[in-house]
Amino acid sequence: MRVSSAQLGQYVLKGLDRQGTEYAKVMEQMSSGYRITKPSDDPLGTVTLLGLKSEQGSLDQYRTNIGNVSSRLEKAESYLDSSYQVMLRVQDLTLSGTNGAATDADRLAYAGELQSLRDTLLDFANAQDEEGHYLFGGSQVDKPPLVDNGSGTLVYQGDSLGRQVQVAKGVSMDANETVQNIYFAGGNNFFADLDGFIQQLQTPGASVSASGAAMLGRIDGAITGINRSLTDIGGRLSSLHSLDTAQQDLGLANDKVIGQIQDLDYAAAADKVNQIQLTLTATQKTYSQLSQLSLFDYL
CATH class of the missing domain: 1.10.287 (Helix Hairpins)
Structure with a gap:
């Protein structure tokens, strides 16, 4: 042709x-x-990139959630650790006040310091994060956990529920704490018992041996509750750190693959x-x- x-x-x-x-x-x-400026340049590569970038978006959100939950738990840990130190002093003063050798003047001084420590524990229990959310009321983050019931007795108005936050694919973590099991375990009211003991110390000549022994038992229970919460928080923080590291590594690996396909x-x-x-x-x-x-x- x-x-x-x-x-x-x-x-x-x-x-x-x-x-x-x-x-x-x-x-x-x-x-x-x-290398890929439009889907037709590499249809299969485009689909792969979309999947990887979607996963990267999820990883970024998980890591943001991890940061927020970790920050909240670290604050709770700090307040609980401070509460533990205060509780040790409360224990020392209770022992001193129960001692038969203590005079009425001694007991009055002990009562004054115990009142101050009691108010400090209350402040710690009603602590808030930087957003104004309460740390120790369970899922009730918008109201103080401990309030006066109108007759001078502190009561717990939070709950024992956890605020679940997703920190990895298929993994959620409680982002909040509660003081219910520290100060109100078994139907007891630590603050009501402490207020009663302080009142007895302020009463000249009052016998405080029985109430002192009962108070020491309440203090032991509160200290146990604080330690349990600290252990639980420490475990969660450790898990969050491991998850954050794993997701950072996965993100870097994804970035490398994205670069190989796209760049x-x-x-x-x-x-x-x-x-x-x-x-x-x-x-x-x-x-x-x-x-x-x-x-x-x-x-």
Whole structure:
């Protein structure tokens, strides 16, 4: 089959158009720094990228949640640790006040310090985070856990429920604490018992041996509750740290794969540009020669 000069010209023009399109594509890639600038560049790679980037978004949210929960738990841990130290002093003063050798003046001094420590424990129990949410009321974060019931007795108005926050795929963590099992375990009311003991210490000549012994038992129970909460928080913080590290590592691995799929190899792209330019030059030269042919060149 004989090919006319017109057909040859069309073939050359199509080649020029194809090479020009390829050149523009490579230049767009070099400008953006990405190998894939539109889904049609690599459909399978595009789908993979969408999945990886979605996972990266989830990992970022989980790590944000981990940071928020960790911050809240660390604050709770700090207040509980301070409460533990205060409770040890309450224990010492209760022992001293129960001692038969203590005078009424001694007991009055002990009562004054115990009252101050009692108020400190109350402040710690009603502690808030930087957003104004209460740390120790269970899921009731918008109201103080301990309040006066109107007759001078402190009562717990929180609950024992956990506020679950997702910190990894399929993993949730309690972001809150409660003082219910510290000060109100077994139906007891630590603050009511302490208030009663303080009142007895303030009463001249009152016998405090029985109430002192009972108070020491309440203090032991509160200390046990604080230690239990501290252990639980420590375990959660350790788990959160491990999850954060694992998700950071996974995120870095995903970033590497995303880069391998998405990022442009500049050296290879520059080499391709040179090849296209050489081909364009040769094609243009061929087209120029064809356009100068006449019918007499074929005779």
